[in-house]
Amino acid sequence: MQSSLPLTIERASGVPLHLQLAQQFRAAVLDGRLQAGHRLPSTRDLARELSVSRSVTQAAYDQLHAEGWIEGRTGAGTFVTDVAPLQPAVRRRTPHHPDADANLLTLRPGIPYIAPTPDPGWRRAWREVSTQSPPGGYDDAAGLPALRTALAEHVARVRGIACGPENVLVTNGTVHGLRLLLAVTQRPGDRIAIEDPGYLNAVAAANDHRLEIVDVPVDEDGLQVGALTDDVAAVYVTPSHQYPLGGRLPVARRNELVRWARRTGSLLIEDDYDSEFRYDVAPLPALAQLDLERVVHLGTLSKTLSPSLRLGWLVASETMVERLAAFRANSGDWPGWPMQAALLAMLRDGYLDLAVRRGRRLYADRRTHTCAVLAPYGQVIGQDAGLHITLLLPDDVDDTRIAAAAREAGVVVAALSEYRRTVPGPPGLVIGYATPSTPDLHRALTILTEVLSRR
Ligand SMILES: Cc1ncc(COP(=O)(O)O)c(C=O)c1O
Structure with a gap:
């Protein structure tokens, strides 16, 4: 008897073969492809069909049996149980893919420079x-x-x-x-x-x-x-x-x-x-x-x-x-x-x-560079302290559009309007200069100035 399910085995995946099979049966029950009462092939037939050893199919069935997904009826075979076990209340999150933002350079304010090697x-x-x-x-x-x-x-x-x-x-x-x-x-x-x-x-x-x-x-x-x-x-x-x-x-x-x-x-x-x-x-x-x-x-x-x-x-x-x-x-x-x-x-x-003294030295240079590079594009304010400056832009500029264009070009930066609620004021960009390495900061600023010149 054929399984009637498109079961696949990936030997190179590193996941034990019986777990691969059990997982595919579970998924088929949950999405309705295998209904309660459906008769499953014998472990021997399934092993032959998939070219795996019988111990693999037996282990998969044992696992499904222990979890309540299938039951054996003496002399008649193995069947999908009447009541599919409850799905866990908390669904597993979709696997975390490396963040799409990982390749972006960030000038968003808020995070200090973290040296790759611990002190x-x-x-x-x-x-x-x-x-x-x-x-x-x-x-x-x-x-x-x-x-x-x-x-x-x-x-x-x-x-x-x-x-x-x-x-x-x-x-x-x-x-x-x-x-x-x-x-x-x-x-x-x-x-x-x-x-x-x-x-x-x-x-x-x-x-x-x-x-x-x-x-x-x-x-x-x-x-x-x-x-x-x-x-x-x-x-x-x-x-x-x-x-x-x-x-x-x-x-x-x-x-x-x-x-x-x-x-x-x-x-x-x-x-x-x-x-x-x-x-x-x-x-x-x-x-x-x-x-x-x-x-x-x-x-x-x-x-x-x-x-x-x-x-x-x-x-x-x-x-x-x-x-x-x-x-x-x-x-x-x-x-x-x-x-x-x-x-x-x-x-x-x-x-x-020590960390503060080091940070002050590092950020002082970066701040000076950031202010110098951005000064031609607006009014730089807030440069006397902290880890960010704000670049005020002319009133007719849409700062969210500039932030979106910067992101498109590979640099994350915050629009000043994100922080405004009801009090009106000029548009701008809030630029954190602490987070990237110094070469990355220089690259990010070059990209940002290109975006600002295009506006
Ligand atoms: C105004 C302000 N306060 C506080 C914090 C830090 O908050 P926490 O100490 O909860 O990380 C930040 C970080 O970005 C901040 O911008």
């Missing part, structure tokens, strides 16, 4: 973690005490924020800290002011918490503090390098913002995502340095080491940290011990400082 400092930290047994229980929900102490010292040294371990909570990065903060301090319907244009993940976090978002305009210096209305319960702000326009909030505006928050009782959320990188300009005080009662400060390793670490910190008043840790204690939602222990080792050995 001795990085390796040392992980080696150290690997030689310790994990703690015998759940860790403190605020973070490992030793790490909180080390982070408090770090933040005090590099950001001038007078704080101790009681002011620090270890997070899985900025967005994680922001979401936790919103969950604990805001109620649905509360109003939150967010820079416009601004960081899309902050907007998404506020939306997910069903907050009412108030779009606040931004100029070349950052948030326009004078535009804030007194009825907002919180303000999300990127004072060290406004995202995406790149302004650095001047001291007078910082003071004005803190004074405003003291008067209104509003919470200031300071996203300090890339303050480690600034070029030829003096540091500005962190908002949290001015008033830790009113400000919650969010720091991250995403720009200094890698976003894939998912590690960061939140600095706030002791009362706030206690509230957040108490909320988190029941959820188990904090960074795992190996990550925290490795960061502790990196801080202790000065590895984070």
Whole structure:
């Protein structure tokens, strides 16, 4: 008896032959080509038909039998069962094909340069973690005490924020800290002011918490503090390098913002995502340095080491940290011990400082090159700090069309309009110069300027 199914065997595939057969039978049952009650050929006939040994067809049938797809009836043969087994509720994803974007050069902002070879400092930290047994229980929900102490010292040294371990909570990065903060301090319907244009993940976090978002305009210096209305319960702000326009909030505006928050009782959320990188300009005080009662400060390793670490910190008043840790204690939602222990080792050995110093040197040159290459095509802004610049374009330009044309030509770049909500402003491109290698950055900029000249 023929199987009546177009069964194939691929000997070179590396998949055992009986599994190949079983898989084809299963698929035929699921898509209805084999109906319940259908009689299957004997293992001997099938083996002959496919030129495989009988042990192969027997093993395939045994497997299908064990899974309930087929049943043997004494003396009559092997049949497809009446009830096809339930398909797994979660369908397997379609196999992951190498990303079509893999060959594109990226100038999208957000990701630092990751050297292909790991550093001795990085390796040392992980080696150290690997030689310790994990703690015998759940860790403190605020973070490992030793790490909180080390982070408090770090933040005090590099950001001038007078704080101790009681002011620090270890997070899985900025967005994680922001979401936790919103969950604990805001109620649905509360109003939150967010820079416009601004960081899309902050907007998404506020939306997910069903907050009412108030779009606040931004100029070349950052948030326009004078535009804030007194009825907002919180303000999300990127004072060290406004995202995406790149302004650095001047001291007078910082003071004005803190004074405003003291008067209104509003919470200031300071996203300090890339303050480690600034070029030829003096540091500005962190908002949290001015008033830790009113400000919650969010720091991250995403720009200094890698976003894939998912590690960061939140600095706030002791009362706030206690509230957040108490909320988190029941959820188990904090960074795992190996990550925290490795960061502790990196801080202790000065590895984070080293990575920042190296990054500054590397990015300073790239920034200068990027600005010089793009200056003829528009107005370059936001170049004093961070890992991206913004190129403002003439009003009649459609920046999404330019971004699409750049992509077509092999370069991914972000259109400024992606970040705008309701406050109007000029079109532009947001260009991250950190991610590619230096030769790739040069190639990408050459392609981008060709696209810009064609416009
Ligand atoms: C404005 C802003 N904040 C924060 C982050 C980093 O977020 P996280 O620490 O969650 O990786 C980014 C990364 O692109 C960013 O652009």
